Amino acid sequence: MDHLLVLPIVLPLVAGLATLIRREVGTRYKRSMSVGATALLVVVAALLVYMASDGTIRYYALGGWQPPFGIIMVLDRLSAMMVLLTSVLALFCCIYACAGQDEEGSNFHGLFQLQLMGINGAFMTGDLFNLFVFFEVLLIASYALLMHGGGKARTQSGLHYVALNLAGSSLFLIALGVLYGTLGTLNMADMASRIAGLGTDRTGLVKSAGLLLLTVFTLKSAMLPLYFWLPRAYAAAPAAVAALFAIMTKVGIYAIIRVFSLLFGDRSASLADMAAPWLWWGGLATLALAAIGCLSARDMRTLVSYLILVSVGTLLTAVSLPGNDSMAALLYYMIQTTLVTGGLFLLADIIDDQRGKAGARIVKSRPLRQSSLLGGLFLVGMAGVAGLPPFSGAIGKALILQSAEGSDRLWLWPILLIGGLCTIVAASRAGSTFFWRSHEGEPSGPLMGKRRGLATLALIGAAPLLSILAGPLTHYTQSTAQQLGNPSRYLDAILTPTPINQAMPTPAGEVSP
Amino acid sequence: MEALYATVTGILTACGIYLTLRGRTFPVVVGLTLLSYAVNLFLFSMGGITTGHTTIVDSGQPYADPLPQALVLTAIVIGFAMTAFVVILAMRTRGDLGSDSVDGQRTDEPREERK
Numbered sequence: 354m355d356h357l358l359v360l361p362i363v364l365p366l367v368a369g370l371a372t373l374i375r376r377e378v379g380t381r382y383k384r385s386m387s388v389g390a391t392a393l394l395v396v397v398a399a400l401l402v403y404m405a406s407d408g409t410i411r412y413y414a415l416g417g418w419q420p421p422f423g424i425i426m427v428l429d430r431l432s433a434m435m436v437l438l439t440s441v442l443a444l445f446c447c448i449y450a451c452a453g454q455d456e457e458g459s460n461f462h463g464l465f466q467l468q469l470m471g472i473n474g475a476f477m478t479g480d481l482f483n484l485f486v487f488f489e490v491l492l493i494a495s496y497a498l499l500m501h502g503g504g505k506a507r508t509q510s511g512l513h514y515v516a517l518n519l520a521g522s523s524l525f526l527i528a529l530g531v532l533y534g535t536l537g538t539l540n541m542a543d544m545a546s547r548i549a550g551l552g553t554d555r556t557g558l559v560k561s562a563g564l565l566l567l568t569v570f571t572l573k574s575a576m577l578p579l580y581f582w583l584p585r586a587y588a589a590a591p592a593a594v595a596a597l598f599a600i601m602t603k604v605g606i607y608a609i610i611r612v613f614s615l616l617f618g619d620r621s622a623s624l625a626d627m628a629a630p631w632l633w634w635g636g637l638a639t640l641a642l643a644a645i646g647c648l649s650a651r652d653m654r655t656l657v658s659y660l661i662l663v664s665v666g667t668l669l670t671a672v673s674l675p676g677n678d679s680m681a682a683l684l685y686y687m688i689q690t691t692l693v694t695g696g697l698f699l700l701a702d703i704i705d706d707q708r709g710k711a712g713a714r715i716v717k718s719r720p721l722r723q724s725s726l727l728g729g730l731f732l733v734g735m736a737g738v739a740g741l742p743p744f745s746g747a748i749g750k751a752l753i754l755q756s757a758e759g760s761d762r763l764w765l766w767p768i769l770l771i772g773g774l775c776t777i778v779a780a781s782r783a784g785s786t787f788f789w790r791s792h793e794g795e796p797s798g799p800l801m802g803k804r805r806g807l808a809t810l811a812l813i814g815a816a817p818l819l820s821i822l823a824g825p826l827t828h829y830t831q832s833t834a835q836q837l838g839n840p841s842r843y844l845d846a847i848l849t850p851t852p853i854n855q856a857m858p859t860p861a862g863e864v865s866p
Numbered sequence: 867m868e869a870l871y872a873t874v875t876g877i878l879t880a881c882g883i884y885l886t887l888r889g890r891t892f893p894v895v896v897g898l899t900l901l902s903y904a905v906n907l908f909l910f911s912m913g914g915i916t917t918g919h920t921t922i923v924d925s926g927q928p929y930a931d932p933l934p935q936a937l938v939l940t941a942i943v944i945g946f947a948m949t950a951f952v953v954i955l956a957m958r959t960r961g962d963l964g965s966d967s968v969d970g971q972r973t974d975e976p977r978e979e980r981k
Binding site: 489496505511512515519523530533 | 882886891894898901902904905908909912913933934937940941944947948951952955956958959962963968969970
């Protein structure tokens with residue numbers, strides 16, 4: 354049962370290699386392998402969430418090397434939740450790609466599985482250098498997936514994306530070097546306990562390393578001065594890839610939450626909350642500019658990319674708010690916004706297909722073949738993202754607004770609400786152009802088909818579904834926030850050796866706090 | 867030793883950053899490579915610079931910290947793969963967009979003819 358913790362990494366790795374191993378194997382084999390593995394991953398992730406929901410922090414020591422010396426995979430409520438979110442999103446992206454997009458270039462499924470391995474690894478790892486390694490795994494897979502199918506727009510935005518992320522990786526390594534040099538460890542729990550007892554002569558070094566890490570993570574999550582790569586890259590990517598990329602910015606946000614709640618939490622004295630002012634102002638500025646970006650978008654894909662930025666701004670602002678309530682609110686908001694924006698990318702691709710030359714550009718064109726169905730999905734998806742009741746976006750935003758206190762409200766409320774209004778304006782302009790302002794003419798273009806329909810429906814269906822399930826879900830996110838707000842339990846679980854481990858080293862260690 | 871090491875790392879980083887900010891893909895690729903060299907050297911020095919000792923922890927003997935060496939090996943392998951990828955990508959960009967400017971603009975055609 355303990356080996357379950359490493360399955361989210363091993364399963365995609367094996368599946369990815371199995372699809373890559375022979376070039377001549379048929380499409381059918383690759384598709385069934387990929388969808389099967391991803392479906393299995395959903396089951397594994399659900400089991401992990403079930404395991405984590407009792408509040409125990411478990412870890413898996415790779416090779417039997419106990420922490421703080423070996424690399425460990427840690428399962429707590431947050432990592433389990435993120436792995437489940439990733440696998441659900443990935444399953445529907447994979448099903449969508451099986452409708453034909455995977456054959457536009459080579460090795461789609463292999464790369465897709467390796468990307469999943471990188472994302473899951475980044476969520477599960479308890480070692481900071483290992484986090485870097487998994488970041489690189491997910492990045493190199495994403496570089497190739499972004500350029501899947503080729504084309505000018507993809508190569509050009511791909512070049513920017515690759516160059517920026519390579520520079521980001523260098524910064525990450527510098528920060529890791531400084532942290533190892535001053536603290537002498539790379540295990541996150543061990544680092545946290547050493548930062549708590551750090552002498553004043555070394556706080557400056559650790560602080561600079563922490564802020565370098567913040568820069569890297571805000572580059573991944575696309576905060577204001579570092580987001581200009583995102584709209585072009587996501588708009589150019591193939592739909593199934595762009596939808597999966599909806600989780601990529603959240604990997605950055607996860608890393609911020611993990612590192613800054615654990616390493617630089619309340620125990621770290623003068624280093625505590627050093628990220629908060631940067632995240633607060635950066636998040637608000639991202640939110641404001643992304644809302645303006647939504648209004649300026651001339652293409653539905655660009656519009657959805659800016660919607661992702663709006664959600665990133667909201668999440669980063671909420672990360673900087675003190676207290677467990679804002680953490681619980683942002684985790685709920687993160688789940689719904691990831692799924693629904695992913696679904697909107699898929700919808701943009703279907704709309705593109707049925708409009709011939711006009712594509713997904715917001716211009717007058719011939720009518721859509723399935724206009725009422727697509728229009729309904731568009732309405733639900735956009736209302737979900739913009740935060741209109743009765744959909745889940747409204748609940749998420751209301752929880753975040755409620756968790757702000759005092760003078761924070763003065764900034765957050767107007768910017769978040771006016772930002773929401775801008776999204777509604779942009780979405781209703783796009784929607785009315787797509788579905789109502791059309792030329793005379795016969796609708797043509799392919800129907801969306803079962804696979805694409807199922808994937809899009811399931812992801813956009815998250816908007817109403819998550820508002821029905823809001824009760825149990827907010828209960829889970831609240832206990833997650835409590836777990837995050839009390840990092841000493843994390844340290845105890847990992848750094849206190851149990852009698853069993855001392856007497857007889859086993860490959861997997863399970864410790865109850 | 868330390869001063870020389872720090873100066874070399876610093877100069878490599880400065881050159882790397884300067885080249886990364888250039889407008890054409892080739893200098894950018896070279897800049898990223900230099901930056902990764904600098905980072906590898908920096909990581910390597912993080913266990914403290916020791917000479918003449920093994921990396922084997924033996925009782926009583928002074929030893930060199932083995933972990934940064936393992937980290938650098940990992941970083942080199944990853945950096946190598948990324949450089950290979952970005953070189954191919956730069957060539958592909960040149961082919962697809964007909965220009966080696968990072969923005970893909972063809973403003974530099976006359977200069978190419980002069981060469």
